[in-house]
Amino acid sequence: MNKPSTHQSKRASPPAATAPSGDSAAAAEEAALYKLFISPGQSELTSGRLMNKLRTAGILDDDPRAREIFKKLLAHRDDKSAVSFEEFGELFALNPSLFQRVAEDSLVIPNWDQFSVSVQGIVTDISKLTGGKVASYIPELARVPAEKFGLSLCTVDGQRAHFGDAQDQFSIQSISKTISYCIASEEVGAETLHQSIGREPSGHSFNAITLDSRGRPHNPMINAGAIVSCSLIRSNESASTRFAHVFDRWKDLTADGDVSFNNTVFLSERDSADRNFALAYFLRENAAFPKNTDIRATLDFYFQCCSVEMTCDSMAIAAATLANGGVNPLTDKRVFSTETVKNCLSLMHSCGMYDFSGEFAFLIGVPAKSGVGGGIMVVIPEVMGFCIWSPPLDVLGNSVRGIEFCKRLMSKYSFHNFDIVAGSDAQKIDPTQRRKSVNNARIVDLCWAAAKGDTREIQRLVASGADLNGADYDGRTALHIAASEGQAVSVKYILQNGGSPEAKDRWGNSPLQDAQRGGHAEIVTIFQQQGQ
Numbered sequence: 001m002n003k004p005s006t007h008q009s010k011r012a013s014p015p016a017a018t019a020p021s022g023d024s025a026a027a028a029e030e031a032a033l034y035k036l037f038i039s040p041g042q043s044e045l046t047s048g049r050l051m052n053k054l055r056t057a058g059i060l061d062d063d064p065r066a067r068e069i070f071k072k073l074l075a076h077r078d079d080k081s082a083v084s085f086e087e088f089g090e091l092f093a094l095n096p097s098l099f100q101r102v103a104e105d106s107l108v109i110p111n112w113d114q115f116s117v118s119v120q121g122i123v124t125d126i127s128k129l130t131g132g133k134v135a136s137y138i139p140e141l142a143r144v145p146a147e148k149f150g151l152s153l154c155t156v157d158g159q160r161a162h163f164g165d166a167q168d169q170f171s172i173q174s175i176s177k178t179i180s181y182c183i184a185s186e187e188v189g190a191e192t193l194h195q196s197i198g199r200e201p202s203g204h205s206f207n208a209i210t211l212d213s214r215g216r217p218h219n220p221m222i223n224a225g226a227i228v229s230c231s232l233i234r235s236n237e238s239a240s241t242r243f244a245h246v247f248d249r250w251k252d253l254t255a256d257g258d259v260s261f262n263n264t265v266f267l268s269e270r271d272s273a274d275r276n277f278a279l280a281y282f283l284r285e286n287a288a289f290p291k292n293t294d295i296r297a298t299l300d301f302y303f304q305c306c307s308v309e310m311t312c313d314s315m316a317i318a319a320a321t322l323a324n325g326g327v328n329p330l331t332d333k334r335v336f337s338t339e340t341v342k343n344c345l346s347l348m349h350s351c352g353m354y355d356f357s358g359e360f361a362f363l364i365g366v367p368a369k370s371g372v373g374g375g376i377m378v379v380i381p382e383v384m385g386f387c388i389w390s391p392p393l394d395v396l397g398n399s400v401r402g403i404e405f406c407k408r409l410m411s412k413y414s415f416h417n418f419d420i421v422a423g424s425d426a427q428k429i430d431p432t433q434r435r436k437s438v439n440n441a442r443i444v445d446l447c448w449a450a451a452k453g454d455t456r457e458i459q460r461l462v463a464s465g466a467d468l469n470g471a472d473y474d475g476r477t478a479l480h481i482a483a484s485e486g487q488a489v490s491v492k493y494i495l496q497n498g499g500s501p502e503a504k505d506r507w508g509n510s511p512l513q514d515a516q517r518g519g520h521a522e523i524v525t526i527f528q529q530q531g532q
């Protein structure tokens with residue numbers, strides 16, 4: 001049997017990629033992690049247990065960070081076969097930080113499993129919704145079955161889950177406008193780009209023939225703006241180079257995911273594009289394009305960008321890359337600068353959902369972009385991205401189920417941008433680590449206030465939601481600290497407001513014992529009056 005304790009001594013010649021021999025701190029850490037992965041009551045780690053730990057944390061088999069790890073574990077005879085400490089060392093060395101974070105539950109959504117189950121519940125409810133009409137302006141979209149329904153989530157730590165038809169390809173259509181904007185902006189610079197494209201919601205439909213008072217398209221999330229974005233991308237290069245450039249960025253954004261081009265959609269788009277042609281000529285008439293812009297080539301390029309197809313799985317990774325400030329969480333590759341991403345998210349927030357953008361910002365409160373293919377890409381900055389796809393659209397052109405899903409998700413979880421000002425809203429759940437760290441910070445503040453005997457500050461912290469019985473790393477509560485520092489008024493206040501005199505720190509000491517040891521007779525009396 002391969003328990004870490006018995007094997008540490010054998011680590012004189014550890015596997016090549018693990019911590020160098022002699023680095024006993026690293027070896028001890030590895031041994032501690034090994035233990036964290038073992039099931040309670042068991043003494044050895046099985047391949048099934050390790051895979052299960054990774055998967056329930058949201059690390060999937062095709063994750064480029066874990067592919068090799070899963071491959072090695074799947075090569076085991078069966079799920080019950082043991083993973084020796086040596087083998088664990090080898091696997092650990094493939095991605096130490098991933099192992100560590102999974103073992104310590106420190107990924108951005110720690111209870112991923114529970115969170116996914118709850119999302120599944122929302123998906124099940126939403127799947128009963130009917131209504132809306134599948135886009136019919138081209139036969140390829142009209143033909144997509146209305147009942148198709150997929151959702152994929154991906155966090156900024158690469159935790160993933162998918163539901164329903166998440167692996168079907170769908171036409172991304174207007175969602176492409178986000179990435180065309182990012183690419184154009186990085187190429188010419190945001191300032192230059194915005195001399196040609198505004199940043200205001202238009203108040204008109206996405207394909208309206210209208211420009212702002214300066215003769216620019218209102219924003220890059222509507223057709224006029226996206227056509228100008230396209231005109232700026234590698235404008236002196238061949239059509240193939242230009243499209244390959246956009247396509248490659250999607251590949252980067254999706255960690256080389258499922259991204260393809262549907263030529264039939266492209267041809268249909270071009271055949272039914274009177275409005276887009278009218279728009280392009282109107283743009284040219286108003287000198288909204290860079291000089292020498294070839295209208296046909298630019299429109300073709302725009303239609304090609306709309307004719308990219310993707311799965312919800314891939315689009316969710318792209319959304320997570322935006323949520324992660326432009327760095328793909330699965331490959332660690334930077335795709336866009338933080339500045340570009342910030343600009344893009346700001347525009348998605350104010351203009352991404354057609355004539356529902358203001359409502360969406362109000363109700364849902366996060367950046368999103370929808371397309372007439374029925375997809376919506378949603379970005380919850382610093383937490384996760386997701387993509388929902390259901391073809392029937394409402395009168396404004398947004399997926400009916402997509403919008404409803406967002407509403408339901410946001411009513412349960414505190415993801416709305418401004419949920420922060422309603423921090424005490426106990427109705428909503430924050431599934432992220434953030435709340436944990438906020439709580440930890442509050443406990444530190446509480447302990448400091450107790451040490452100084454600043455009872456007003458203690459009062460204030462409790463009013464803002466701090467847990468009076470919260471303990472620091474050593475199990476020390478505010479009451480322990482106030483008692484050992486001789487802060488009688490604070491001790492009284494804490495006891496009167498639910499602070500537990502029974503709390504034990506990690507050395508087994510109670511607050512009363514602390515007061516006795518510190519010789520604070522007055523405080524000992526307070527405890528005795530409380531029946532301690």
Ligand code: GLN
Pocket residue numbers: 172173174175206207223269276306370371372373397
């Ligand atoms: N290809 C469509 C168009 O240009 C895209 C529309 C959309 O998704 N809103 O009209």
